[in-house]
Amino acid sequence: MCSKEPPLAHVRLGTDGCWYRHSLVEHLQAVAQRSGHFASGFGGRDWAALAGQWHDLGKYRDRFQHYIRAASGLDRETAHIESRSGRTTHSTAGALLAEQRLGLIGRVVAYLIAGHHAGLHDWSEGLDARMASADAQEELAEALAAEPPAEILQAEFPQADLQGVPGGSMGFALWVRMLFSCLVDADFLDTEAFMAPEQVSSRAGWPGMELLAERFDAAMSELLAKAEPTPVNLLRREILQDWRNAALKPPGVFSLTVPTGGGKTLSSMAFALNHARQHGKRRIIHVIPYTSIIEQTADVFRGIFGDAVIEHHSAAESDPTQEGLRSRLACENWDAPIVVTTSVQFFESLFAARTSRCRKLHNLVDSVVVLDEVQLLPPGLLQPIVDALRLLTEQYGMTLVLSTATQPALGNRCYFDAARNFNGFDRMHEIIPDPDRLYAKLKRVEVRMPGDMQRATDWESLASELIEHDSVLVVVNSRRHARELHRLMPPDTLHLSALMCGAHRSRVITEIKQRLADDVPTRVVSTQLVEAGVDLDFPVVYRAFAGLDSIAR
Incomplete structure (x- = not known):
């Protein structure tokens, strides 16, 4: 190295005028530890930890160390030593090393590392071209020439083979994306802890499910005490109790079929909280198709749980009264206990390649997800959506609730023409014992059809x-x-x-x-x-x- 200082991962100038240096070895080890911890919930600790340990290996090269000192202003005298583009890549060296040392297992780790800044490449062509380039070979050679410490290079390799992927071959893509989410979030968090240490406290101190359930029970007791014993309110009490009873059932896929006015919003939260408390779930994610509903739903929840609720959608991001620092940070990775979001945000997190979208994916593990107005799922994308949701419920501890007044047919369907088959959910637990009775009792509307169905009214x-x-x-x-x-x-x-x-x-x-x-x-x-x-x-x-x-x- 040209400098006698240890290799750096990041540099910042403090408000006190002093320079602060983030050791590269400390960053790699911290990301490995945090990433492995995130992935432990689905058996991917060793994979995610190795990706974390090697994700910034390219920063050991002299060229990058000169670059970071010059670009930050720490060392103005080295500003002329840069790569031809003015920046120095660093995310390929670890990927190439993983593939060279570990073969197919290394390919998985390489895929994670190579995309941890720019997003996931194509599995074959995109990654192959990058790994075979002269720049990649040069980056690895220069990084190894800088002699990274043995505790970095002699990492603990994953012991399990690819036969243990959750969901088998059908679950491989989601499993890789889960690992990628763990790596990306760990990298962001450790970098943030150094570059913006004042923000760390805003990410901590969320209330647990037990406390949130107590708040909810207190709010419901007060609400029920004030409610007049009308037929509708009595039915709502029955629905609420049905949800509490259903919450004791094992995790899986549940359906809630309740007509408008039956109190689905609060009843779904009653189920989610009791189910989370009963089965150790970490968070509740309420997914809604339209912002017109999400705003009123978030307001209801916020009135009970305060700032334990984050509202993640485009309108909230532009409204400072709805999004402070704590909420904005939690929207990045959904580490709050209660998340209210749109279908777009939720499903883009499942399928998009961008790091900002994928980052929150690992926080779906051991969660309760309520899909409100589920009949509005796009028919053309229904099969891949259901496939991903099935994997999450079967392999990642997620409990799914399909909530609507008009429940779609999401079970398995077979036709003579196999191309029309639908691979749905094998089993769904209906929370309401007798939905037809409920519809009959909640019927409050008289529908009148026009006398002449063929004549339009101007x-x-x-x-x-x-x-x-x-x-x-x-x-x-x-x-x-x-x-x-x-x-x-x-x-x-x-x-x-x-x-x-x-x-x-x-x-x-x-x-x-x-x-x-x-x-x-x-x-x-x-x-x-x-x-x-x-x-x-x-x-x-x-x-x-x-x-x-x-x-x-």
Whole structure:
């Protein structure tokens, strides 16, 4: 080495004007320890630890040490010693060493290391081209020439062979991504602990499931004590008890089939908390398809659990009242005990290649995941989604809850044409003992169909009919239709659509609820947005004809 100092992983200038140096050997060992710990929940400790120990091996090369000192400002005199691109790669040396020493086992470790900054490559072509390049060979040669200490090079190799992969050949891809998640999160956390030590305390101190369950029980006791003994409230108490009883069952796949108004939100949390407490689950993740629902759900949970709830979606990321430092950090890897997120965030974490998306994946292990409005899963992607969820429940200790008023058919289906077969869940436990009875008792709506199903009503006639009602909601099928009808309505008519930004939509929904509670005449024209779990109660609702998927909601 050109410098007598030990090789560095990171350098920062403190607020006190002093330079702080992060030893490379300490970084590698810390990442190995942390990554192995994350992977111990699914039997991958040795794999993840080796990847952590060698992930930054390329930083031992003289060229990188000159680069980090010059780029940081620690040593201005070495600024002229750089790679041709102005940066110096370092994530290939460990990958190449793993493949050379360990063969097929090393290929797995190499795949993790090579992608820990840029994201996962293609398993074959992308990685092969990189590993065979002259730059990769040179990086490894220079790193080994710097004589890394023996405790780094003489790592403990994985003892298990690839026959022990959770889920066998069908589970190989998810297992590799789980290991990658462990490595990436461990690397981020150890780097953050050095570069931004003031943030470490914001990641700690989350309440445990036992304390959260006590808070929930106290909140429910208070709510039930205030609730009048109406038929609906009595049914909600029954549903809540059914969830508590079901929570004692072994982990697996559960379905909750409850009509709108049955109290699914709080009942699902009752199940999740009791199940987590009974079976040692680490966190609860509530997945919702639309931000219009996620905002009200997160508000309900936050009113009970405080900042133990993180709300992870694009609208929350732009609202400083919803996302402070603690919440923002927890959104990076979902290490909070209660996560409320969108379907997009959840499924991109399962399938995307970017490190920022994959980072949180390992925190799905030993969790309870509630998929709300599960009937909205995209049909074209249903098979890979169910395949991944099945692996998570069978191999990674995840309990899955499919929650909706219109439960889709997600069991196995076989056809004469094998190409149409669907490999679904082998067994689902229905939490509600008699859903049909519940639907009958919660029936509070009288549906009236038009006399002539072939004749369309023009907007002018419909507007005249709507104006006769003091409070009415009309749901149409497109934003254009909503604009045309709203233009014909009185000036105080409110409008809802997915084109509105999250903050605006939330304000309008809040205004609608307040006006209805105060018995103020309220007319609303909305797109299908309002049908996806938005909690509104109108005496009269008009619905434009639509496809079966919309009617079934």
